[in-house]
Amino acid sequence: MQLLLIAGHGAGDPGAVSGVFQEAVETRRVVGALVRLLKGYCDVTQYPPVRNAFSDFRTGQLNKQVPLPDFDFVLEIHFNASAAGPKDGKTKGVEIFVPTSAAETAAEEQICRAVAAVGLTNRGLKRYNWAVINAAHRAGVRSALLEVCFIDDPDDMLVYTTKFDAVTQAIANAIITQFSLKKEEKPVTYEEFAAFMDRYLTNRAKLAPSAWSNEARAWAEKANIVQGGSDGEKKYQSFVTREELVQMLFRTK
Numbered sequence: 001m002q003l004l005l006i007a008g009h010g011a012g013d014p015g016a017v018s019g020v021f022q023e024a025v026e027t028r029r030v031v032g033a034l035v036r037l038l039k040g041y042c043d044v045t046q047y048p049p050v051r052n053a054f055s056d057f058r059t060g061q062l063n064k065q066v067p068l069p070d071f072d073f074v075l076e077i078h079f080n081a082s083a084a085g086p087k088d089g090k091t092k093g094v095e096i097f098v099p100t101s102a103a104e105t106a107a108e109e110q111i112c113r114a115v116a117a118v119g120l121t122n123r124g125l126k127r128y129n130w131a132v133i134n135a136a137h138r139a140g141v142r143s144a145l146l147e148v149c150f151i152d153d154p155d156d157m158l159v160y161t162t163k164f165d166a167v168t169q170a171i172a173n174a175i176i177t178q179f180s181l182k183k184e185e186k187p188v189t190y191e192e193f194a195a196f197m198d199r200y201l202t203n204r205a206k207l208a209p210s211a212w213s214n215e216a217r218a219w220a221e222k223a224n225i226v227q228g229g230s231d232g233e234k235k236y237q238s239f240v241t242r243e244e245l246v247q248m249l250f251r252t253k
C-alpha cells in the first residue's frame with residue numbers, strides 16, 4: 001500500500017496555537033512517529049514537512065510536490081481548536097473527516113475509535129470536503145483528515161502529551177489492521193548469508209568431538225590420516241569438503 005501522511009499547516013502557518021502548543025509542530029510530531037511505526041508495513045511517504053499542503057493546494061503546487069493518484073490512502077493530521085475552556089476534567093475529543101462522497105469509512109472510524117480508546121472522547125466520523133483530502137478524493141484516492149484532539153483543551157492535551165506513544169501506536173495499529181498490512185520481511189542479501197555461513201562454520205569447527213568417535217579418531221590421527229588444519233585444529237564437528245575427503249583417502253594408500 002502507498003500511504004501519504006500530511007502534517008497540517010507549517011511553512012509560516014502555525015495553525016492553532018494554545019499556550020506552549022503549536023498545531024504545526026504537533027502535527028509534524030505525530031506524522032514523524034507514524035512514519036517510524038508504519039515503516040516496513042507499507043510504503044510511507046511524508047509530505048515535505050517544510051511545506052504547507054493547504055497553501056500548495058491553493059497555489060496549484062500540491063500535485064507537483066506529490067503525485068496524488070499514486071497513493072492508496074492519504075491521511076492528513078490536524079488538531080482541533082476553538083472549544084477552549086477551563087480545565088473541566090472532560091476531554092473534547094478526537095474526530096475524523098472524510099470527503100462528503102467517500103464510500104468506505106470503516107478504516108477511518110476505526111482510527112478514530114482507536115485514538116479515543118487511549119482516553120479521549122470519540123466525536124466520530126464527519127463528512128466535509130476539506131481542500132487537501134478532497135483533492136486526493138477527486139484524484140480517486142481514499143483520504144481522511146484526523147483531528148487528534150483539541151489543542152486548546154487542557155484535558156485533551158494532558159492525554160495527548162502523557163500518552164503520545166499510545167496515541168500514535170493506536171493510529172498505526174488501526175491502519176495496519178484495517179488495510180491488512182503485514183510487516184515485510186527484508187530479504188537476506190548474499191553478503192549477509194555468506195557472513196552468517198562463515199560464523200556458523202567457525203563456531204561448528206570449535207565444537208568438541210563426541211566420545212563415540214574416540215577410537216576412530218585415535219586411529220586416524222595415529223595413522224596420519226587426519227592431520228588438522230594449518231592451525232593444528234582437527235575441527236571434528238565441521239564439514240569435510242570433497243578435496244579434504246580424497247586427501248584423507250589418499251593417505252590410506
Ligand SMILES: [Zn+2]
Nearest residue numbers: 008015078079
Ligand atoms: Zn488545522
